[in-house]
Amino acid sequence: MALFALAAAAVWGGVRLGDAAVKDVEVVVPADLAPITNALDQTAVKYPVFVLPMAGWSEVELKASTNNFNPATYGATNVAYWYESLGRVAYPDWYAFAHADVGAQLFYCNPDAAGFNERSWILATNALSLTEQIGGNGNYQDTVVVVPSLTVKDGSTNAWMNPANENLVWVYRRRTAAFGETNALGRTVWHPVAPSQWRTTPMRVRY
Numbered sequence: 001m002a003l004f005a006l007a008a009a010a011v012w013g014g015v016r017l018g019d020a021a022v023k024d025v026e027v028v029v030p031a032d033l034a035p036i037t038n039a040l041d042q043t044a045v046k047y048p049v050f051v052l053p054m055a056g057w058s059e060v061e062l063k064a065s066t067n068n069f070n071p072a073t074y075g076a077t078n079v080a081y082w083y084e085s086l087g088r089v090a091y092p093d094w095y096a097f098a099h100a101d102v103g104a105q106l107f108y109c110n111p112d113a114a115g116f117n118e119r120s121w122i123l124a125t126n127a128l129s130l131t132e133q134i135g136g137n138g139n140y141q142d143t144v145v146v147v148p149s150l151t152v153k154d155g156s157t158n159a160w161m162n163p164a165n166e167n168l169v170w171v172y173r174r175r176t177a178a179f180g181e182t183n184a185l186g187r188t189v190w191h192p193v194a195p196s197q198w199r200t201t202p203m204r205v206r207y
Contacts, residue, residue: 045162047147047202048195050172054141057174057181058131059085061094062104062146063190066160066167080160083148085130090177095153102126103149105203108141110134121145121205131177147203163198170194 052060063069064081071078079097083104088095095102104126111118112135124133134141150158160168171190174181181189 044200045150045157045159046198046200047150048161048170049197049199049203050146050148050170050193051196052144052146052172052174052193054144054174056141057176058134058141059129059175059177059180060144060146060172061085061175061180062148062170062172062193064148064161064168064170066165066169068167068169069171081148081152081158083146085124085144086175086177087125087127087129087132089127090129090132098152098154099156100153101148101151102153103151105145105147105149106130107145107147107203107205108134108143123205129177145203147199149202163195 050062052062054060062081062083063079065078066080067078069078079099081099081101082094082097083101083106084091084094085106086094088102094100106124106126107121108124108130109119110116110122110133113120113122116122122133124130130141130144148158148161150161152158170193172193173188173190183189
């Protein structure tokens with residue numbers, strides 16, 4: 001009985017838990033814990049990370065849709081997102097597309113790059129093709145990492161880009177500057193893919 005009385009008189013956060021008049025307790029998250037709370041919100045816009053196998057191809061494109069690429073709505077409504085490693089110079093049609101991601105990050109390793117260790121992550125530029133940046137070693141890329149940005153070419157924010165969006169699907173396709181993956185009938189081949197992780201900030205590589 002004494003233990004119960006002691007517990008009823010306990011004070012928590014400045015409010016006596018034993019007071020009958022207290023019906024609601026407001027919990028205020030300290031500012032230094034707010035980022036942690038936001039990171040747990042699955043509906044918040046986040047940066048997905050894709051680890052894409054290249055299998056010897058020198059270029060890659062990544063697309064997303066929130067209606068499973070419905071053929072009845074081809075275009076910007078059908079394709080919510082498009083990243084192309086060929087870059088804006090070699091592929092101006094991609095750069096002009098409303099939902100092109102010209103700020104995405106693509107990382108690769110290159111044993112021939114001057115000033116880098118062969119294990120270093122190198123951030124590609126979206127102006128030039130990946131083939132141009134890798135040079136003679138372009139056909140020997142096995143893996144790249146792509147991190148989409150939150151804003152596409154027309155200035156809109158990818159508010160749909162979060163782990164809780166059940167309508168979101170991603171696909172990738174490997175290619176060269178001249179042609180891409182096709183099947184035996186000559187039809188374009190795309191591969192389904194899902195983010196390996198979601199980040200609250202873009203990828204940062206320090207040298």
